[in-house]
Amino acid sequence: MDLHPKGFDLSLDRITRLLARLDNPQKRMPPVIHIAGTNGKGSCAALCRALLEASGRSVHVHTSPHLVRWHERYRIGRAHGPGEFVDDAVFADAIRRVADANGGEQITVFEILTAVMFVLFSEHSADAAIVEVGLGGRFDATNVIDDPAVSVIMPIGLDHEAYLGDRIELIAMEKAGIMKPGRPVVIGFQDNDIAREVLADAAGRLGCPAAVYGQDFYAYEEHGRMAFQSDIGLMDLPMPRLAGRHQISNAAAALAAVSAAGFDIAHDAAEQAMENVQWPARMQRLTDGNLVALLPEGSELWLDGGHNPHAAQMIAEALANMQDRAERPVFLVTGMIDTKDARGYFRAFEGMVRHVFTVPVPESDAGIDPKTLAEDALEAGLSAQPMENVAEVLRLLGEGWNRLEPAPRVLIGGSLYLAGGVLRDNGTPPV
Structure with missing residues (x-):
């Protein structure tokens, strides 16, 4: 036992x-x-x-x-x-x-x-x-x-x-x-x-x-x-x-x-x-760090560990209320564990995000495979593709971005374990 x-x-x-x-x-x-x-x-x-x-x-x-x-x-x-x-x-x-x-x-x-x-x-x-x-x-x-x-x-x-x-x-x-x-x-x-x-x-x-x-x-x-x-x-x-x-x-x-x-x-x-008041990984904007540096100049990188449909609705509302929401394209980077309602989470962002990148949840054996998670996003009406990790996503956006477009807003979410990995890799742990 x-x-x-x-x-x-x-x-x-x-x-x-x-x-x-x-x-x-x-x-x-x-x-x-x-x-x-x-x-x-x-x-x-x-x-x-x-x-x-x-x-x-x-x-x-x-x-x-x-x-x-x-x-x-x-x-x-x-x-x-x-x-x-x-x-x-x-x-x-x-x-x-x-x-x-x-x-x-x-x-x-x-x-x-x-x-x-x-x-x-x-x-x-x-x-x-x-x-x-x-x-x-x-x-x-x-x-x-x-x-x-x-x-x-x-x-x-x-x-x-x-x-x-x-x-x-x-x-x-x-x-x-x-x-x-x-x-x-x-x-x-x-x-x-x-x-x-x-x-x-x-x-x-x-x-x-x-x-x-x-x-x-x-x-x-x-x-x-x-x-x-x-x-x-x-x-x-x-x-x-x-x-x-x-x-x-x-x-x-x-x-x-x-x-x-x-x-x-x-x-x-x-x-x-x-x-x-401060509360890390809850609609936290990361303004500097290793991961932030991978994005195009002028980008915004947000982090939220909310992982259920109710939390997703609140996150989506926060994004919708940002002043330049109509101008700046929004991308979602998501990793989730297998006890969560992934499709319910993604539905909150329908019509709001340009594309979803799905990634593994670090240091968890309960993470949903990114390919399966991308299928969940597609079922929820979103464009999606699996990726190896968060850094790969941000590097892809940084290297291939059309500078004639407004810089992107990127939200990383779906799991507090994923959020912790992001804060660690970015070099900005909670204090």
């Missing part, structure tokens, strides 16, 4: 057993903002971190998966200044202690890494901890937090159907599993009424004070700025630095979350957070 079985094995038994052997570090955490959802979890985490740090608070952040280095999953808060990725020696020591406590019993890699998070965050002081759910909610390894400062449910769509169910209401119930009796809940924007109703009903049954987007708080763009309205009043803020109109509702959820968690955020701190 393998020590670390592949795939997902949803249960809390193993992580509960392991944490008990470690003297239950999850019970010694700073106030936790626990975030679930199909899309927007990472953006919400980044925005919550920006809001708290702009107000002078120290905050730990756990996100997954990492893009380039395992350390990215653990950002340790500092009393003065922004948090930093965990130190190599501290990380190695935590892994050793967790592995020793497990004693060779079968456990998933994510459960080991989650236990490491609880050890690290319990042993370093901070004002808050932001914990992103890995998969689902109810049986996710992070869901051993009994009394979160707030549970946040971001937009829900179809993803991981084999594990979470193939209907929105089933997935919503899995996400609602992170809610705890009597503890505050923030329900972010939901474009599906059934999902919103399932989440609100779950909060009601558990007696959770709930703030629901569109009911108790909301945000919108006005004159190039973001207006945020809630029961504490109206805030006039800069647009979030993160690209895409969907980041307006993500920012609203983050503002509601830090408030529900008991943290007051001054207006100037909120302004600073919106202007400074």
Whole structure:
């Protein structure tokens, strides 16, 4: 029997057993903002971190998966200044202690890494901890937090159907599993009424004070700025630095979350957070680096790890809202793993992109063969061809581009694993 079985094995038994052997570090955490959802979890985490740090608070952040280095999953808060990725020696020591406590019993890699998070965050002081759910909610390894400062449910769509169910209401119930009796809940924007109703009903049954987007708080763009309205009043803020109109509702959820968690955020701190927030590989524009240099002068290279149809729709909308969309030709470079709805992803870009190049997903044995992926794109109504790798695509565009045409806009997407490989090869890993 393998020590670390592949795939997902949803249960809390193993992580509960392991944490008990470690003297239950999850019970010694700073106030936790626990975030679930199909899309927007990472953006919400980044925005919550920006809001708290702009107000002078120290905050730990756990996100997954990492893009380039395992350390990215653990950002340790500092009393003065922004948090930093965990130190190599501290990380190695935590892994050793967790592995020793497990004693060779079968456990998933994510459960080991989650236990490491609880050890690290319990042993370093901070004002808050932001914990992103890995998969689902109810049986996710992070869901051993009994009394979160707030549970946040971001937009829900179809993803991981084999594990979470193939209907929105089933997935919503899995996400609602992170809610705890009597503890505050923030329900972010939901474009599906059934999902919103399932989440609100779950909060009601558990007696959770709930703030629901569109009911108790909301945000919108006005004159190039973001207006945020809630029961504490109206805030006039800069647009979030993160690209895409969907980041307006993500920012609203983050503002509601830090408030529900008991943290007051001054207006100037909120302004600073919106202007400074960063979240790699989510509509991130790469402006320099090894891969950028392969494109024609004046080109734009964008990177987004979104990998399901719901995420693709938001990415496509962000592209459509760019000012010169009618002038600059758009190319899509895509790699995906075999648990994703590739055709559903590609359909979001129909009529928008000139051509799709499909590539392997680096360091993954679950990647869809580029030839098969190109066929999926063709079935979705797009022009497509398989390629060896991202660098080959960019080199092809750079060497063969007609300089009489506006320089291209290139979006690399479909997988966070692919996005991580791009950041590594470009020489611009997250910091």
